[in-house]
Amino acid sequence: MLRYLVRRLLFSLLVVAGVVTLVFSLIHLIPGDPTAAILGTEATPEARAALRKDLGLDQPLLTQYGRWWWNLLHGDLGRSILVKQPVSELILQRLPTTVPLALLTITIAIAIAIPAGIISAIRRNTWVDAAVSLAAFSGMSIPDFWLGVLLILGFALYIPIFPPGDYVSIVSNPLEGLRHLLLPAIALGATFSAALTRMIRSSLLEVLSRDYVRTARAKGQRESRVLLRHALRNALIPAVTIMGVQFGTLLGGTLIIEQVFALPGLGRLTVQAVLDRDFPLVQGCVIVIATIFVFVNLLTDLLYVYLDPRIKYT
Amino acid sequence: MTAEEIHNQLAPETQSRSMVVETTTARVSLWRESFRRLRRSRLAIVGLGILVITITVAGLAPWVAIHNPRAISASDRFASPSRNHVMGADNLGRDIYSRVVYGVRMSVIVAGLSIGAATLVGVFLGLVSGYFRGWIDEVIMRTMDIIYAFPALLLALMLVATFGTGLAGVIVAVAIGRIPGFARVTRAAVLSIRENEYLEAARAIGQTDWRIIRRHVLPNALAPIIVMISISLALAILVEASLSFLGLGIQPPTPSLGGLLKDALPFMHQAPWMAIFPGLTIAAIVFSLNVLGDGLRDALDPNLR
Numbered sequence: 001m002l003r004y005l006v007r008r009l010l011f012s013l014l015v016v017a018g019v020v021t022l023v024f025s026l027i028h029l030i031p032g033d034p035t036a037a038i039l040g041t042e043a044t045p046e047a048r049a050a051l052r053k054d055l056g057l058d059q060p061l062l063t064q065y066g067r068w069w070w071n072l073l074h075g076d077l078g079r080s081i082l083v084k085q086p087v088s089e090l091i092l093q094r095l096p097t098t099v100p101l102a103l104l105t106i107t108i109a110i111a112i113a114i115p116a117g118i119i120s121a122i123r124r125n126t127w128v129d130a131a132v133s134l135a136a137f138s139g140m141s142i143p144d145f146w147l148g149v150l151l152i153l154g155f156a157l158y159i160p161i162f163p164p165g166d167y168v169s170i171v172s173n174p175l176e177g178l179r180h181l182l183l184p185a186i187a188l189g190a191t192f193s194a195a196l197t198r199m200i201r202s203s204l205l206e207v208l209s210r211d212y213v214r215t216a217r218a219k220g221q222r223e224s225r226v227l228l229r230h231a232l233r234n235a236l237i238p239a240v241t242i243m244g245v246q247f248g249t250l251l252g253g254t255l256i257i258e259q260v261f262a263l264p265g266l267g268r269l270t271v272q273a274v275l276d277r278d279f280p281l282v283q284g285c286v287i288v289i290a291t292i293f294v295f296v297n298l299l300t301d302l303l304y305v306y307l308d309p310r311i312k313y314t
Numbered sequence: 315m316t317a318e319e320i321h322n323q324l325a326p327e328t329q330s331r332s333m334v335v336e337t338t339t340a341r342v343s344l345w346r347e348s349f350r351r352l353r354r355s356r357l358a359i360v361g362l363g364i365l366v367i368t369i370t371v372a373g374l375a376p377w378v379a380i381h382n383p384r385a386i387s388a389s390d391r392f393a394s395p396s397r398n399h400v401m402g403a404d405n406l407g408r409d410i411y412s413r414v415v416y417g418v419r420m421s422v423i424v425a426g427l428s429i430g431a432a433t434l435v436g437v438f439l440g441l442v443s444g445y446f447r448g449w450i451d452e453v454i455m456r457t458m459d460i461i462y463a464f465p466a467l468l469l470a471l472m473l474v475a476t477f478g479t480g481l482a483g484v485i486v487a488v489a490i491g492r493i494p495g496f497a498r499v500t501r502a503a504v505l506s507i508r509e510n511e512y513l514e515a516a517r518a519i520g521q522t523d524w525r526i527i528r529r530h531v532l533p534n535a536l537a538p539i540i541v542m543i544s545i546s547l548a549l550a551i552l553v554e555a556s557l558s559f560l561g562l563g564i565q566p567p568t569p570s571l572g573g574l575l576k577d578a579l580p581f582m583h584q585a586p587w588m589a590i591f592p593g594l595t596i597a598a599i600v601f602s603l604n605v606l607g608d609g610l611r612d613a614l615d616p617n618l619r
Contacts, residue, residue: 143597256559271471290463
């Protein structure tokens with residue numbers, strides 16, 4: 001187990017190194033002069049030269065790459081061209097919005113997916129199963145930003161239960177902050193819960209056909225006990241893998257949902273940086289989000305190995 | 315004489331060729347059987363139907379659209395759905411139905427071109443990686459792992475930031491994001507095929523590696539690739555719509571489904587139809603591709619043969 005842990009950690013670090021290298025190379029892949037692309041064609045030669053010096057583009061490529069890594073390892077993600085603030089500071093300011101949103105989304109998704117997956121499995125081939133499957137397919141098909149728009153229309157404008165704007169941080173006011181995050185979390189959680197529902201259903205069906213479940217029934221145990229004590233526990237293990245994969249979709253979704261609901265999170269910061277062609281900020285945000293994704297996947301892989309003692313990794 | 319006895323009396327080269335003919339005949343029957351299984355799934359057939367309608371609408375857009383999608387009309391501003399504007403009109407009096415039709419065309423073009431490119435590159439990389447193995451397999455798969463480390467929309471954002479917005483930028487961004495999926499799926503299929511006896515026979519009669527890949531490996535690896543195409547087309551449409559919604563995809567005045575939703579945001583209370591119909595269209599197309607992909611996965615499942 002320890003050898004697997006070390007190998008998996010090294011692999012994740014290698015992937016992160018690859019991610020960082022790819023993000024570093026982006027600015028060099030911009031067609032033409034990157035400073036012209038960032039500042040616009042009307043920028044003066046002096047302004048472009050100053051930016052080139054600021055971004056280190058006047059140095060040899062290897063020096064730039066070395067300095068890039070040196071700065072990264074010291075927590076320096078550069079400075080935003082537009083707001084002139086350190087990128088790491090800007091990102092840290094936005095995390096208290098994005099992290100609670102992600103956690104609330106996962107909670108809502110699990111709260112929907114587990115009962116839906118169970119009902120669908122135990123009522124297999126009935127109208128209940130068909131309805132849940134249809135809902136799951138629909139959840140995976142509906143764009144989260146459109147669902148967000150519909151939720152705003154329905155529950156913030158026509159039936160004003162939730163606030164349509166004026167974000168309140170969950171840190172400063174937990175209850176009010178939760179009200180502001182609920183609709184975005186539901187919009188984001190639809191795809192997440194849909195994929196999870198299908199996984200739980202298929203996994204539970206497979207577990208319910210196993211011999212040990214048949215034995216438990218033969219011993220006269222109540223169906224609810226068979227389901228909750230024997231089947232569900234094992235059926236949820238593969239769902240852990242799906243959660244890791246879907247977390248990437250969730251992170252991508254925050255980019256767009258924060259725009260729809262005007263939330264001052266990391267996703268909105270990233271999109272604005274792209275729109276403003278603020279390259280250091282784009283690079284910083286991308287590295288942080290991709291690194292989070294890599295380590296969440298590492299955690300889910302390790303959790304999977306921990307939960308299922310049958311898995312042996314050499 | 316049995317078929318086996320006849321086969322054993324043939325010269326070795328003819329035996330191999332007859333194995334290929336048998337394999338080809340068996341392959342055609344498998345496809346027929348798979349299609350028959352697909353037809354039994356009602357949801358998959360519904361999905362296929364919606365897809366056919368989508369492609370037809372995209373192809374015949376100039377004839378299907380009632381109005382010019384860019385024509386502005388001050389008198390029709392925020393017109394609700396009616397006979398003249400079946401899906402209503404937007405803040406500039408433009409017909410939403412016509413804009414949706416041309417938006418569907420743009421989505422089909424982006425999805426088709428990007429996934430076409432991703433399939434060609436990804437399948438090639440997967441074939442090379444899975445067939446030749448060794449250091450080339452490691453280099454290709456580690457590169458795919460790095461690309462896969464980025465959430466799809468984040469990667470697309472990063473690429474449009476680098477290469478620019480508009481049709482070409484979106485196609486490149488979507489295509490690059492889907493290449494690892496095709497490479498992995500193809501590689502997995504090739505790994506399960508490469509030790510089969512008919513490949514050994516083909517090598518024994520002196521066929522080159524590329525001929526073997528083209529004639530024997532690729533046709534038998536097609537099933538998971540086809541499923542992947544269906545799923546990837548759905549993702550491509552969602553990513554393109556997302557980019558256009560953020561203002562980083564197809565640029566105005568060219569209509570795009572995501573762009574229509576972006577335009578609808580400030581006027582949701584006044585004209586909810588501006589948001590409802592484009593979103594419904596995206597959902598319907600993606601739904602059709604998802605259920606079709608699911609049906610294809612079941613129909614092409616080798617365990618059901």
